[in-house]
Amino acid sequence: MVDEGDAAPDFTAPLANGDVTQFTLSDRLDEAPLVLAFFPGAFTGTCTHEMETFEDRLGEFDDLGATVYGVSVDTPFALDAFREDSDLTFGMISDTNRRIVDAYDLAMDFASLGVDDVAKRAVVVVDGDGVVRYEWVAGDPSIEPDYDEVRDAVAALN
Template sequence: MPATGDAAPDFTAPLANGDVDEFSLSAELDEEAPIVLAFFPGAFTGVCTEEMCTFQDRLAAFDDLDASVYGVSRDSPFALNEFRAQNDLEFGLISDFNKEIIDEYGIAMDFDDLGVYGVAKRSVFVVDADGEITYSWVSDDPGVEPEYAEVEAAVEDLA
């Protein structure tokens, strides 16, 4: 699992942004850094919806810092577009349908009792323009949300 100070694992994946486009972390760093990657287990679930809606509510603060926010989950890009629409999310959601990003970041989690395997642990990584992780937070408890003010402070430190 990458930690603060490590190079962020690069990836290319579908981006749900109303359409379905391609997102490549390394390609976006030049124009959109710092980038906040907010991994969540699954769209349309209680805590995940609350988390993404809280990032939406705080989006102006990230915009003021010239930072970009992206949610990341195993959901298909089509499901993520519906999730965005139903929750009025203005930021893009990255589909890791094949679990490649989750594996690369070492944050896979299983819900054995539900028969659900390989979803993302709730995690947040801030990546600077050089591709370095300047903030990382990973929870083993899917019911715990990140400290949003802490994420904002980490981004502000890069300004």
């Protein structure tokens, strides 16, 4: 896992935002703080609740000048369907090749389900210089982030 104070690993990946475009972290630093909300899989109970909670609180992040992105190993087409089904307005980064979860050391397996190499539930906040200013990783994938703590971490950057 990257630690607070580390340079955020740069990456380029498909962005599901109603269309499918390209997202490069270093090209989006003008949108910082960037809240990267990693989650194991679209259309699952806890992941859906987490992304819907970020959506419900999106105004708080907007007011702080932050941009929220979901990140999972789902295809961009599945993520667009997930966005539509859950009425999400923020973009979803598709890491089907697992380069991002590997670079951030956030890969995990659901051995009991036979599913390998998905994203751990985690939140990383990146500032305008590309530095990680907050990181949280769930020890248990059923645990959601402390949304107030994430908001406070973003507010501390202002």
